[in-house]
Amino acid sequence: MQPTIRLGLIGCGVAARELHWPALLQVRDVLQLVAVCNRTPEKAQALASLAGGIDWYRDWEALIARDDIAAVDIVLPATLNLAATRAALAADKHVLVEKPLAATLEEAQAMRALARAHPGKVLLVAENFRYAWFLQRLRQWLASGEVGRPYALHWHAFSHMTPDNRYIASGWRGSEAFPGGLLLDAGVHYIAVVRALLGEITAAQLDAVQVNPALGRYDGGCLHFETADGAHGSLNLYFSVPGHNEWRLVLLAERGTAQYDGRTLTLHHADGRVVSETRPDDDGYAAELRAFAEAIARGAGGSDFDEAWRDMRVIGETMAQPGRRVLLD
Incomplete structure (x- = not known):
């Protein structure tokens, strides 16, 4: 049986309480x-x-500093990811850190350098969609070969995020320290x-557009993309939309279409068969934590x-040149 890994959690805000703790x-x-x-x-x-009734601290x-803690789960504003990760690695801890990787592309590069400097540690980003059931099921469907090559993906995500929303009320997404705003914070999910x-x-x-300055530099936009395999698509992500709420992914393949809401x-x-399945998981939160623990147990490190x-730079580099087609090597 795999031994239980003792974990410390840094940051006790709404994401820690409502997403990480249940997972x-x-x-x-x-x-x-x-x-x-x-x-x-x-x-705390x-x-x-x-x-x-576990132990709690203010910093x-x-x-x-505790020797009995092997790993930390960092659930802080992205503006603190670099400092907290650097401190945790200096204390010889494995790290799971909330997405996006950092507040800026420059800080993200510094995070990558930290990973290269600590190859023996497990360093994962809490991108729950990467572990979510719907993504694994879609990959399985494509890998079966029966629907042919996927060639397009279009995703509509419309919601009305007001400044008092419990997930954004802290205000860091609209600060100068996080220039990507809500569009970067949420957008990395879709890019992944x-x-x-x-x-x-x-x-x-x-x-991109800015409707509500409290949500950052941009709180909505349409991202058109092309892939190395010849596919294309669009991500319509708008977070200041009163009166309309929609979240729908459509994936087109040569002999099939997938929709997820x-x-x-x-x-x-293409032969007329239709299969509908209901999401059985918590959108990948428990799966990402289990993957973190299993990676530590294997003892090989990895990041x-x-x-x-790569998720972050698509948003960051196109945001720096709005309205222009940007080549990503």
């Missing part, structure tokens, strides 16, 4: 949460109590899926920071 409950056989920290003591105390230095299904994105163009995946085949960089 940790599902993987208690491989990860044991033993301590949390947050600069606001009330948040509340999560420590929720987790059964990550005290948490990572496109790359997993269609291969590397080689060219892209972003037509966040709950139901429907697979259409997916380069993958997270």
